Amino acid sequence: MISFRNVYHAYTKGRERIETFSGLSLFIEKGKFISIAGPNGSGKTTFLKLIRGLELPEKGEVLVDGISTVSSEFETFAARNIGFLLEDPRLQLIAPVVEEDILFSLENFCFSRDEAEQRLNWVLNLLEIEHLRKASVENLSEGEIQRVAIAGVLVLKPSLILSDESTSWLDLKTALEVINIYRQLCAHGITVIHVTHQPREMVLSDELLVLAGKVVAASGDPRTVFRETRRLANLSINVPLVSLLTEELSLRGLKIKHPLLFAEELSQWLN
């Protein structure tokens, strides 16, 4: 459970002050899969950092499970419960061999050998990277690095996962597979907050939050949010091609009950 209460945030450098959020208020339920969209520079990464307590509000407060990010107990809580997938997954890999890297984070939390081994197998299987177990990290492709980094975070079974474009280096099909993993985790009560530019990923979330102009510009069920296709496109959100097409067809008087988002939905409608 996450709440933002009238949050103001800015970056200051010398005399310069760049405001990111002014009066952000929202509430995220436990066990939900939330997508964050927004134009470049709209504060998506900052939003995640505010939740992790890596950035603090100037005014207002951010609470995770009722604990304020400025409170003294927050860091201990966050280290154990919040997994952060960085925008550059390379920064997350430490050991030279994949399995060592994934085990590394477990060792830090003093898991028994058996438990660690069990979790390692679980996560390698989940992300379909068993074949990479003994691979050397320096020989991995960008997409493989991204999946290993995700494994390193999931293996700790955090209750909240903050994903900063953790699928950006994957082909779309693999990316959607990772999204399905996130959804499975949510079914087990884990909350996932995922920043993305990809409409096919956004539509799989319980809720889509659009950050623009220092506030939440739109939020709700992704299909409902996408009804405002033109407005989102003007905010520089990547909108589905088919939703632009349905909008145009509706303007020409064609009756389309539910907005269509992707080619397969268009196909059904045409039938």
Next chain:
Amino acid sequence: MVELKNLNFGYSADKKVFENLSYRFSSGKIHIIAGKSGSGKTTLLDLIFGFLKPAAGSIYVGNKPVTGVLSGWAAYLVADPERYFFEPHVIDEVAFTLRFAGLKKEDARKKAAGVLSELGIDENFYWRNPLQLSKGQKRKVAVASALVLEKELLLLDEPLAGLDRSGRMMVADLLKKAVNAGCTVILTAHTFDELLELGPEVHLIFNRKLVLANLDLPDKSLVLFQEAGLLPPEKLLVAAELCKRGFHISVFQSDAEFVRKATEMMTER
């Protein structure tokens, strides 16, 4: 422009990336390389630029064999350019390679400013530290640094990654200009609907080979995308749906044009 002859490459005996690959990328065009994560897209660019050496076979650029790094001929936007940023200011990061090529500071900055403005990065950003920008803004700075050199061959690894809608369109426009000026572009992308209006050749990597997908034939190319384990571009999927119903629409146009034409076809019925 770029020719691969009987190319073999692998990182180790059990991780072969290309086997006996012969292929040609024609000049003055934009080439899009698509493939599953780990299929060898970055490796291909590394080989062409000369960062990696083939185990066997050879690579020719402009009829000359590649023997070292191609820095004179080509500009290469690597997969993680942010790691190589080192100038304290955005404007100088982009101007750096020009200065290195012998341009005076003021001239280099002027040229850098020109490219940056086409990517929507205005003066407010010139004196910011590139490392403190957002991911999308960093990507734009990196794209600008590669394009400002005006090389004959542009190798771009994921130039659209992390960009919003207008960013993607601005990069598409810049690439269009580069190609019109005679440049050859080889880039990788996971989604590339915005680039289709440039009439690119789309090459898929799978089974350690490159295959040309002819997007004018939606059904045939859809099969290829499936074999490569990829989700096809949305425009191609829509074109295939329309084609089944007797409407023929080209994918090689902008989103706006495509939507306008598809609407006309469907409302006439």
